[in-house]
Amino acid sequence: MDTVLFIIFAIVAIVAGFNVVLQRHPISSALSLVGVMGSLAVLYLLLGAEFMAMAQMIVYGGAVMVLFIFVIMLLNAGAEKPSSKAWFAQIAGLPLLLAFIATLGFLIYSALPGLRAVEFGSWTMGTAEEIGKLLFTQYLLPFEVISVLILIAILGAVVLALKEID
Amino acid sequence: MTFFIVTLIKIVIVFAVFMTTLAYLQWIERKVLAHIQSRTGPLRVGPHGLMQPLADVFKLLTKEDVFPPFVNRFFYLLAPFIAVCLALITISIVPFGPEIEVAGVRTYMQIGDVHVGILLVLAITAVSVYGVALAGWSSNNKYSLLGGLRSSAQMISYELPLSLAIVSPLLLANQLSFRAISDSQAGYYLGFIPRWNIFQAPFPQIFAFIIFLIAAFAETNRIPFDLPEAENELVAGFHTEYSSMKFACFFMAEYANIVNITCVATLLFLGAWHPLFPAPYSNWVAPLVLLLAALSCFAQAAQPRRKNDQYTFPLFGVVFLVLTAIFVVAALEIVPVLSTILLSIFWFLAKVGLLIFAFIWVRGTLPRFRYDQLMHFAWTFLFPVSLLNLLITGLLVALFPERI
Amino acid sequence: MNLWLILLFPLIGFVLNGLFGKRLGKAAVTFFAIGSVTLSFFYVLYVLSRLWPLNTAYSEHSFTWIQSGFLQVGFDLLVDRLSAVMLLIVTGVGLVIHIYAVGYMAEEDGYYRFFSFFNLFLFFMLILVLSSNLLLLFVGWEGVGLCSYLLVGYYFGENWATNAANKAFIVNRIGDFGFMLGMLLTVVVFKTLDFGKIAAAVGTMPVEPTVGVITAIALLLFVGATGKSAQFPLYVWLPDAMAGPTPVSALIHAATMVTAGVYMVARTSFLYSHAPLAMNVVAIIGLFTAIFAASIGITQNDIKKVFAYSTVSQLGYMFLGLGVGAYSAGIFHVMTHAFFKALLFLGAGSVIHGLSGEQDLRHMGGLRKAMPITCWTLLFACLAISGIPPFAGFFSKDAILSAAYAHAPWMFWIGAITAGMTAFYVFRAWFLAFFGTYRGHHHAHESPLLMTLPLVVLAALSAGGGFINIPGFLSQAYPSLAEHENRTPMIISVIFGVAGVALAWLLYIARPVLADAWQHAAGPLYTLVENKYYVDEIYGALIVKPLEGISSLVLWRGVDEGLIDTAFVSGLARGARGWGGLLRQLQSGRIRNYATWVLAGSLLVIFVLGVVGGGR
């Protein structure tokens, strides 16, 4: 059952991920990305991170991606034109990527110590309660800092957008 | 294995009831609006137009499925699908009543409980923007696009007050799952004031409730916030280009959203299925209401306005009497399980029904906002107020950790 | 009581005049300059009156300046009897000369510049005097060197002035190098620079019969002293330093700065008293310098040069005194010398001022009617320097000579001869300037009161200054080993002095022709002496020329142009341009290329960390 779920959503995620890269139209990529996020949320649930799953859906799926789609609609961005001035990226990209994935695979399968087997429900610490406790005790300062950061981001966005208006 | 079977049964029941409700909700709305505007509303199809929803469904199914030439096919088809699916999910985690035991099987009157139920609801609400937005964008029509843009902006904006309004009852309940929240609202102060969250100590959540309702109007694109489908500005907003079944999907989604949001409101603020005052007396509310309905039907039958009233109204009266009898049995608690089920469902549906009525009522009375007013309202009034409410709640909860 | 206030006033004067002097105008500049010196003078008086009778040294720790490892150098100020004497000399004479300078510099442009430098000089001199450790003393030491450079080069528009300034500075650098080495050696040996601590440490060590570490330190410090106080090998800068305005010569190059070396040696006497060899070197150098400079002084015709050489020889006297162990006598002579030599220079300055810039004795004469005050005040100075009783010079010089006699008679004899020569050339200058017929062509006039008043004051001091019993005052610090029972050296030296005066009278008043005759008789010897024994030329030939050669050929053409310019400067520039041209290709503005590079880099990192490092 667990395996089945994993396989289904992993495949969805990978297909959607490829779709993000391959689709010519931004909005298709964006929607595929939403698909990736949804399936990842399910995988988070399998990993016992229920809160993170919901946060993933709310923050990513609900806010960030909607913002993206909103902007895409606003700019009415059409499909991109194939124009490659960056010849280096075109040439060197693929081999580097392959080497990268190969290295990562090697690390995952040979270098890492014994990994657990994921069983749904065997570890359910990822509740909102636990995260809240940790977030407001041990990680209080980072939390404050990150909130300041996002405040600054909002201000920056507003400023840029205002420049947009006039 | 029993788990599966029981769940399956529950799903079937809830689905059937839910779909019918959606269908008849439209009839109810039309009737209520009509009476608000002193019209009679649907009357021709079936007695008092009771067959109207079926007729509508039939019409929508058999209508020609117009497929505009310049649309982005995939998303054009995907959008209503997304909308309706997301709209139908939420009901599956709504508890209608306490734990019951039928034929030795203990189960909850709820399809499935989720630890993070509220968050799930929020997530679904958040994602359900895509339906509208995509519909607007993909149908390649400037009105639709504007509608889509408006709705996405509006939904994002009103999601914040909605979430903040939700957080404060959560602070009181200390739980995220609907079941736990409902249970936390059981009982009475001084024996007669219910522990619903709108009366909950230390800080009654009335403001949160109002904010939640306002935001809910916006989230469901209802008047006075139905900018996305403002028919006098943009023909029909995001679903201008949609017809027949695809249109029906959006239609269903809208009503489903209404039901969901009212259910959530009931669960969060109005104490779910817990009656307004303690058990032995509150049992008799349901029979009383039904009896009054029956009597009014008979009264109507006495002087009929139309000629077939004299047949239909007595029929309704009889039906109501039967229901009254059933609820009397329930109130006497002869069969405990039955009474639990019936009473809790009655109370739950009563609250939801009232809220839905409020929705329709508002639609019948209030004018529509202008777009900038809408945004202004959301960001400069609703958001700060909800934040303030949340702050006060948190402070009081922190000050009085042990509940009275 | 805040000793640092003494330093503060001149510093304030310097800052105000230096920064705003141009805008302030003459009156304000004068006010600040004189005011600051006056304040610090009176504050010195106040401090001394409070500390009187100064039986124990009073030191004050302002703050810790350097704290590194075992070495701790504080900004510590110290007042004991020695520094009290020096403080009075510096501030007192300094004040007088400041007042004088107001009159003298009245017409000069860059008036504010002069006075700001003057105040700065006083500031550094006071640091030098007050410091209670070698390093702080060295700060003052270098500071006064700087001020001397600035003031000698006051007429920087003129070539000779800048040359003289450079000469003074460079020669001093040589001495300072020795000083620095001595200081470093002190740090190595004693792990401290504080006079008190060093003295304590030295006290525990035995007197070194032959060369030892203390001797080395003492000699190195003495090298510094020879530089600053113009002793034999390094005296050459002082005569040229007369290029500066006369008040500068009077204050810096006669009264105070040049005696810094003497003060330093006296201050570190505990070292010298443990190194007899060093003391002998000091004595001999001093003696030789004294007679050597005196012999040159005889033949000079530039009035300031005459006095400059007399300064050198007088400094030689002081070192003789120090070398024979009569520190108190040395300091005593420092004081009296400060009086009469300042007076001499100021008088000379007044004469020059009166003749509007004329310095050559051959173009003077018969000025006593034109400028009587200058004339008669100068007479006091001449008598004092000639060691004629009861003038100031007599006592100090007598103290030194008797000490020398007690130490080694031959030193005494040479010293006595030198005294005679001194008397001779001083009075030669006086006679040439004020008697006979006027040989110049400027209209001579007496200097204003502002200049003559200081003359009178100093005249009084050089007349009566000898009665201040400095040796007695310093006796607890330096037990005077020369007791005055033995009167013969005194008498002999006085006789020599009188003889010198008489000879001068004979040659330049009674029989002027005789002078020329002798001059011709001396012939080559005279020319040799007149040309200062060609010392400058020798130095030039031996040191300067080779240095210039090496610099121009090896360092400039070879190292600088050949190596640094081409190889480093241009080479680096060329390399930078080349590489930049290559690397510029990366800065294409193509974000995707950047991303690819980032990918490559991260791949490398992960590979190294993970695969090579085995992931752990």
Place this chain on the structure above:
Amino acid sequence: MHFSPVPLSWYLTLSAILFVLGVAGFIYRKSVITVFLSIELMLNGVNLTFIAFSYQLHRIDGHIYSLFVMVVAAAEAAVGLAIILTVFKNRGTLQIDEVDTLKL
């Protein structure tokens, strides 16, 4: 009922694949918006790694980190999209290769 366990390495592999897909998108796509989307994809892959490892260690610090990552991603999206709007206004293009000079 019985859940057959899944080796954690599968999750890690999936996250690696997603990450590399994101990088590929960054390198090979030419529209600014898509590049942004690719960045988000990378972030998601990293988040999955975080959460997988926090399962491995049975500690929820990983969740906190991925939460922070989300917040940063949100901030980045806000500012980045504003920048994209400005760029589009000034340059009239979203082709990333056209935007290769700092000054207009």
